[in-house]
Amino acid sequence: MVLLKDLNPDEFQHRLKHQGLRIRCGPYVYNLQSAEQKIIDGLSLLYADFEVILEETFADFHIAMRPSGWSQQLRGVVEFYWDGRCPMNIIEVRHSYAFLEWGMNWCVSIGSDEYLKLHAAVLEKNNKALIMPGLPGAGKSTLCAALTLSGWRLLSDEHALVPLHTGTVVPLCRPVSLKNESIDIIREFDSSAVLSQVAEETHKGRVAHMKADLAPNSHDATPVPTALMIFPQYEAGAEFSLRRKLKTEAFMFAGLHSFNYKLLGETGFDTMTQLMRSVDCFDLRYSSLEEALAAVNHLEAEVFKE
């Protein structure tokens, strides 16, 4: 197996600029093409331990980020290409790495339906998975990053990939996206966290990505049995609370915020039913990251040992 850090820098950049660099992420292979320095820097830093595929074999997603011509080059903007199409607005070069990460998520969100896909962070400990669905701003990425830095294995920051008719999740480990205050919170939480350069003034504010493949088995794509579903809600100044959530309510929330539950029809319902039978569900409201971490670790000790 060849890792990105094993490639010499010239070969890495040559592949990225020309035929594309094939990177394995969980069950998928991305073929990435770009000559932008921001992207070269971001990938070198955050994907160093990812497997690269040197043969030009099948890739699930072909992504390129480049200007469509001289005028875009002169204006300092690029297009995001997915299988040759441009589904997004033009992107400022200074935001190109953040958009690449979003684009890689987006391809999975809309481009594959062999799994029930929930919008959730997923982590693993003792071969049991914790799923954390959450609305934007709920603090799931911050909590997810802190857990990743505290001995949990990140399975995904964005997608819970549930193989149909199972109560398991397939790992899709990629960098964790941090926004605005979360960036400084995580820097303060662990000064050794490896973060990309901050993209300022994006449509979501300040954005940085954190290297998240910190466990020895981070890139093992073997499905993991699920045991716990926590719905985090960060609220400044809020009193800490942790309460058991009805599985029926959890079912509806997770289904509503799934990328393809409705599309999968009865198969989606059957898969969600099986998933819900395998997890204990909780609502977690917090304002202190330390309190939230302690609560999750406590639940892990209680629930995972059952």
Added chain:
Amino acid sequence: MQWCASAPGKTFEDEEGLVVYFSQGSGSTHLITEVAAFILEVLAMGPATTDELLHQIAIGADDITEQELQESVHELLEELQASELIEAA
């Protein structure tokens, strides 16, 4: 009035009174009460009148007046009809 289920359905239940109901006809998913799920279960076996449904529900609801029962079941039937889970037979 006689009612029937619009299509077959599947359920997921927790221990505490709510049921997730999946309509195999429309592909829609609903969070409903146990009583609503009971009505759908009865209608899955065949059409039934409002009085027949009231009678069966009354067996499991002994601490409610007849008027309260009638009002709440009528309201429930209207909601289920509006959600296209049941229809007039």
